Amino acid sequence: MPVLLVFATLALLILFAVGVLFPTKVFLGPTATRERVMKFYGIPAIVGFIALMALVPADKGTPDSEETNDGRSAATPEQGRLQLVSFNGMTLPGRMAEAKATGFTECAADYYGYKCRRTVPTQLLGLTAQTAELTLDGKDHFADAYFTPEKHSGDVRKIPADGLAYGNIKLTFARSDYDEKCIDKHQEKVGSYSRPALCITNKNSIGQLNQALLDGGWLLTRTKGGYLNYVHPQELVEVTTKDETATISRVPADTVKDLVARDTKMRASNEAVEANATNVIEQMKR
Known part of the structure; x- marks a missing residue:
């Protein structure tokens, strides 16, 4: 707040107050009227007072930062630090307390961390997993860093219990x-080399999970190196499948929003291409 504005406003207020009571104290002769006092001191004093009031909120500072669930502060829940999210009976990210509360209690330690397996059956979209595990280590899994998580180097067994955390499950x-006969019929019918889930003969398989994700409204946002990445518009997690493993990770809300927007744009582009191709084919028939 400007110091000069404060002193100037106070001086004008004092002169105005004195002038209203004793006009001759601030003006000489016949010009000493209350109207002139108001014009020369009252109005500027009022303007200065209003200016001071407008500047007061700026000096109060920003509100106290909110505390995230990992015990650290952040300006807002999704800026800089990730909050805990409950998904399918599990919590991400988390510390020892969350791991223990959700059944990941069978642990073994090595140089890189504590691998903890869940001791209760785990289902995802109606399919039962053979195993479910997480790794407690010294990484900062609460950092809002989708592609570049902060890494910890050194023997994790030296880290105190309250410094351990996990980022994915x-x-x-x-x-x-x-069923190879089913695959052959399907490929002959559609003219592609895809292997549909309807041709899977066993239960609770990774192929059935991939299909269940798509059927459940999850968007396939990326396919690279055998990895399939899925996000859902209403969830703050990402499911990544490869081989027989499905990894569930916490992602920021902005990341989900961006991935969904990108998928929507791509779908619209593909539909436009298909519509144009259909139009050309129809025109050739006429």
């Missing part, structure tokens, strides 16, 4: 066994 499903 890995589920293992059965390998998909296919």
Whole structure:
């Protein structure tokens, strides 16, 4: 707040107050009227007072930062630090307390961390996983860093218990066994080399999970190196499948929003291409 404005406003207020009571104290001769006092001192004093009031909120500072669930502060829940999210009976990210509360209690330690398996059955979209595990280590899993998580180097066994955390949960499903005759019929019918889930003969397989994700409204946002990445518009997690493993990770709300927007744009583009191709084919028939 400007110091000069404060002193100037106070001086004008004092002169105005004195002038209203004793006009001759601030003006000489016949000009000493209350109207002139108001014009020369009252109005500027009022303007200065209003200016001071407008500047007061700026000096109060920003509100106290909110405390996130990992015990650290952040300006808002989704800026800089990730809050805990409950998904499918599990919590992400988390510390020892969350791991223990959700059944990940069978642990083994090595140089890189504590691998903890869940001791209760775990289901995802109606499919039962063979195993579910997480790794407690010294990484900052609460950092809002989707592609570049902060890493910890050194023997994790030296880290105190309250410094351990986990960022994702890995589920293992059965390998998909296919009926080859069903595959041949499907490929002959559609003219592609895809292997549909309807041709899988065993239960609780990774192929059935991939299909269940798509059927459940999850968007396939990326396919690279055998990894399939899925997000859902209403969830703050990402499911990544590869081979027989499905990894569930916490992602920021802005990341989900961006991935969904990108998928929507891509779908619209593909539909436009298909519509144009159909139009050309129809025109050739006429």
